[in-house]
Amino acid sequence: MTADLLLTGARVVDARRDLPDAWVRVHNGLIAEVGTGLAPRASERIDLGGATLTPGLIDLHVHGGGGHAFDDGTDAITAGVAAHRRHGTTATLVSLVSSPLDVLRRQLTHVAVARRSDPAILGVHLEGPCLSPARRGAHDPGALALPDGPVLDLVRDAEPGLVRQVTLAPELPGALDAITELTALGIRVAIGHTEADYALTREAIARGATLLTHALNAMPAIGHRLPGPVPAALEDDRVTLELILDGVHVHPAVARMLLTSAPRRVALITDAMAAAAHADGAYRLGELDVHVADGRALLDDGVTIAGSTLTLDRAVRAAIVDLGLAASDAVGAATSVPAAALGDPARGLLESGMRADLVAWDADWRVRKVWLSPSS
Template sequence: MYTDIHCHGGGGHSFGDTVEGTLAAFAAHRAHGTGRVVASLVSEPLERTAAAMDVIRQAMALDAGLLGVHLEGPFLAPGRKGAHDASALAIPTPDVVDALLDAADGIVRQITLAPELPHALDAIERFVEAGVVVAVGHTEADAETASAAFDRGATLLTHAFNAMPGITGRTPGPVGTAIADRRVSLEVIADGIHVDPRLIAMLFNAAPGRIVLMTDAMAAAAAAPGRYMLGSLAVDVVDGRAVIAGTDTLAGSALTMDRAVEVCVDAGVPREAAMAAATETPARVLGR
């Protein structure tokens, strides 16, 4: 039974739109072996995020496999926003953080944020105190800033290599910093599109036991190609590749966890390690 800690939807539905759609999205992933999901939400105004969390809360009461919410935003770097509405991004000031936690009422399990934003390091501590796993992502952070975030309590890197600076000879960036820090686990989207399979194998070798397979799937996962919505943005899915309509910007994926495991194995990752990255490691990250 796989555990997917970063998934926006599937089967033609997005998490948080309706209770029925949320359950149907989970059912689509369950058919591919995923037994537990943290439902991810993209950046939107607080009112809409609160409404989506309420929908997910109702769905959680009907299906124990729904573990809670992952907020991918709104505290993201504008230059690394990816498939997020720029107008919905925010600075993690104490009042905004507290408002978000109040609206969540205990169901947020994980949040992705850019640690270089004003107040972000203090926000990391506030979220950790509230029992939320903090992930560094959608960020312009250099190695020093990423390290400061990990020292303040962040323990995860959101979809390594995507929406962040890469590794060069003199700038290890967030990925290199996370690899070097044994307190930190690294998400990877193993669809063969977001990260070259050779790099996926390198990640498993560089950070054994700390790689988390996740899908970052949107509504098109386990569904037909076509146009879908991710938050307020239209997304076109062709040949398994999801992009913001009219652009080449990747917008989540159409991945399922069984496929992610096979991509890793095909890349040379031992099946036992790939399976652990889809089961034991994400559960450990969540403290389960």
């Protein structure tokens, strides 16, 4: 990306606008102006020929891609993030599954090294190990732990700002106090892999939890007498609900209901494992064997879903084409909503002063080109 770049002939879409025949000027890696009509001068000018231009996509929950698992070391993290970047994801929260604490400590070091050279890596989402054994999904049962001193020490001892999000089950002993402590450290707490009922979910939110990890998966279903965690999250404007829109984890009709019930509060995620943007075959997720066939990842039991093979551009396309969402709403669910969930004011919109992480799409909502801002 040059220091002074003008992109013209674009349909400009973000969560707040859908402008035909518009232009965006970028200066020193930041968005300088957005408009229609007569465009300003710039040292480099690119006519997008009617392509759609959006902010870069932000994935709060992803475990790998391009054949690389994020728990396999620094090189695997860098390669996996690059694979997703080719599909429009310009900001990644590296997600780590439940592992023994010494293993997680080593993995945190690997992410810390990787993010020093890759501005697309926002930090770490610890999806575990403080999860319900009954709702563990594709997490190693031997690696689960209580949210007590050793787990909290792991987070406290990490490089400052590295751990951005922690998923835990609020019914575990000490979990509510852990939510209070983690939020005091500036870490986003997500409720997930849980048996929590409606009342306990409300209590966890009151203690500071602000996300629901892959809503509707690995938690009690919505019931007319036992509503469970999803309605508790839906009714509280402080909560962002993650959604895996791959047609496997959540039926499209239910996904549409979720998106329309909580406008601007549902974040599209991939929960992708190494097979995303790669081939079917045998993989590992943490310490567990995973088999991928027809793009569907399952544990060896042939039943338990083990993440997805989704890329975030496919989720945006599905929201628009399959669910009928307005383009600005679908794009917002993968840009401004996750940015707000992380408290990141520099990403997610096409506005002056924002990072110029940009994606150009064709008429069928397929990625044509990705720009990653060099701005730190």
